[in-house]
Amino acid sequence: xxxxxxxxxxxxxxxxxxxxxxxxxxxxxxxxxxxxxxxxxxxxxxxxxxxxxxxxxxxxxxxxxxxxxxxxxxxxxxxxxxxxxxxxxxxxxxxxxxxxxxxxxxxxxxxxxxxxxxxxxxxxxxxxxxxxxxxxxxxxxxxxxxxxxxxxxxxxxxxxxxxxxxxxxxxxxxxxxxxxxxxxxxx
Numbered sequence: 001x002x003x004x005x006x007x008x009x010x011x012x013x014x015x016x017x018x019x020x021x022x023x024x025x026x027x028x029x030x031x032x033x034x035x036x037x038x039x040x041x042x043x044x045x046x047x048x049x050x051x052x053x054x055x056x057x058x059x060x061x062x063x064x065x066x067x068x069x070x071x072x073x074x075x076x077x078x079x080x081x082x083x084x085x086x087x088x089x090x091x092x093x094x095x096x097x098x099x100x101x102x103x104x105x106x107x108x109x110x111x112x113x114x115x116x117x118x119x120x121x122x123x124x125x126x127x128x129x130x131x132x133x134x135x136x137x138x139x140x141x142x143x144x145x146x147x148x149x150x151x152x153x154x155x156x157x158x159x160x161x162x163x164x165x166x167x168x169x170x171x172x173x174x175x176x177x178x179x180x181x182x183x184x185x186x187x
Contacts, residue, residue, distance in 0.1 A: 009038035010127035014057060016120065019065070024058040027069070029126055039131055043138070046085055047076030053130035055094065064099040065124055071133045079144035086142040094133045098124055 012029045019025065030052045031039060040048040055069020071092045076085050098120040 008125070008128055008131070009042045010035045010131050011125055012127040012130075013123045013125045016065070016122055016124060019057070019059075021059050021062060024056045026054075026056050027126055028052070028054040029130065031127070035127075039134070042131070043135055044077075045075050045138075046078055047074075047087075049074040051130070051134070053094070053126065053133070057124065057126070060097060060099070064097060064103065064120065067094065067096045067098070067124065067126065067129055069094045071130055071137070073134055075134075075138060077139065077142040080141045082144055084144040086139075086144045088139060088142065090134060090137045092133050092137040094129065096129055 010031045012027070014025070014027075036048050036051060039051070040046075051071075051073035053069055053071045055067065058066045058068070060066050071090065071094055073090045074087065075090060076087050078084075079086050095116055097117050099117055101119045
């Protein structure tokens with residue numbers, strides 16, 4: 001029995017064989033409420049509203065395809081410091097090329113392959129492209145009004161405050177030098 005992958009949260013597949021190789025196709029896709037909920041869960045968001053991906057799917061040469069479009073969405077994330085809700089409006093331009101694997105050189109190191117190139121399969125899923133673009137455009141560390149780093153202000157019992165000279169890079173070496181110089185005098 002083969003394992004099957006769960007369905008993607010947002011699918012808008014275009015079969016490559018059915019696309020006309022000489023004509024651009026415009027698209028305007030939005031998730032249903034159920035799909036928006038699935039995207040929200042998949043990306044760990046508190047909320048997702050007004051997601052829309054619109055643009056064109058255009059041929060590149062005889063065998064490649066270019067997806068160009070604009071993604072917009074209103075999201076709510078959790079603040080990494082306070083866990084408060086953080087709202088953001090995402091506006092992202094998307095440009096992604098789908099090329100046959102033969103056109104993506106096998107001997108090219110992965111760090112040289114451009115970020116905007118994907119291998120072309122039998123389907124170009126505009127929903128998947130939209131979700132990936134949303135993920136890349138979201139703030140990595142959303143913060144709600146927390147502008148200063150967290151600081152510990154109370155000193156542990158019995159601790160002495162740190163002096164400025166102790167924080168300098170060679171303060172420890174200077175103390176060691178002084179201690180060694182004191183031992184040499186007494187010996």
